[in-house]
Amino acid sequence: MRFVHRIVGLLLLLVVPCIADAQSRSSARAVDWAAMQDEAVDVLRQYLRIDSSNPPGNELATARFLQAFLKKEGIEAVILDTVELGTGRANLYARLKGNGSKRAIALVQHMDVVPVTxxxxxxxxxxxxxxxxxxxxxxxxxxxxxxxAHLMALVALKRSGVPLTRDIVFVANADEELNSTGGIVFVEKHADLLRDVEYLFTEGGANVYRNGKLEYFSVGVAEKRTMWQRLVVKGTPSHGSRPTRANPVPRLVAALDRIAKYETPLHVTPGVEKFFRDISRNYPAPQRAWLADVKTALTRPSAREWILRDVYWNAILRNTISLTGLAGSNKTNVIPAEASAEIDVRLLPDQDPADMLATLKRIVADTAVHFETLLGPKPPFESPANTDLFRAVERAAREREPGVFVTSSMMTGATDRPSYRKLGIIAYGLDPFRVEAADEQRGVHGNDERLSVENVGFGVRFLYDILRYAQ
Ligand SMILES: [Zn+2]
Structure with missing residues (x-):
């Protein structure tokens, strides 16, 4: 009896997955991807016509637009946090139910954009x-x-009836571009809505195409921490025709000069070491060997110089300091009462902000220079790359670009991911498009920002497949 049971059990083990697989295939309806591309382009054009420049944001209008579209598809979306975020602002939340046997995946976007000239x-x-x-x-x-791409991939999953083991959560936030209040308020007030979320996709990945050639796909797993400082020197105002030692401007300039000459130490995090190892295959000798062992390469002058010449590579290998804002007198003949400067400090994820501040003060070596924190760092953010969802991205990428590899990258800018990572969610930056590096450089926070029609269709289908493979 026991023996028979075991045989039946074994047979069931063998047969059940096949039945389940056949069912999932037969119950899913095919998507007309050409029609989907046209539809997604149309939706994107409407979405872009809603001016959500931040400030002021106006995300209530974009939230209503997304809500109305989802409603037509039978997905109920709720507008949230209108009181906390202020007039004309909102977050949005929706969920496509799966059978709940695995934990959910969230698609998180921000609805605001930076202003234009x-x-x-x-x-x-x-x-x-x-x-x-x-x-x-x-x-x-x-x-x-x-x-x-988030919206239409979700809708495509619903329409095609793909059996889901994971709920797909859809979140659209306000205010990412300015103060991140949308993401912060959402996480604080609605942790319950995210309780079962295992993974999250938002911006912060980078697929690199240069001159039509794909270099790599990447999933963003880490980001630098923004720590903006203002330096202030007080003085005694007087007439510029009679120079005094109480002029705060030269004192500030001397401090800034010391900061400008300071080279932050190089520091290779494990994730960055892996990134260089991954991309080394794109390079001929001797660069290939340098990148495959970046720690050693950085000890050799010629390799070090070549590596640090790349502004992105330089920025993921160290804390960085950019001197940006500067204010003294607004009149040539007036010695001002105060001179100030702003510096944009970006820390690697494993660095201590207090250490950085102490270093800055030590370098400036002048107690007349006061430091104020303009923007404190978000929680450190690093997500693991060895996960089912990462592998689903690799599978979907390889189907499209034979021989492609998916690396894990660190972003030098900031996103809302740290707020979500705090809840224990594995947060990834995923760029579902194949955009030329030059287009990216010109358009993001720049001018003539654009996305090809082909990319719109590509992005929806790429994300749809990733979400399917992660079930
Ligand atoms: Zn953004």
Missing amino acids: PAYWTVPAFSGELKDGFVYGRGALDMKGQGV
């Missing part, structure tokens, strides 16, 4: 204009294009 645009920035195979508009890349 219309004079630098060749098309109106909020027209959603379609030109030469591209959709133009502020937010096409950062990040309404990705937001539409």
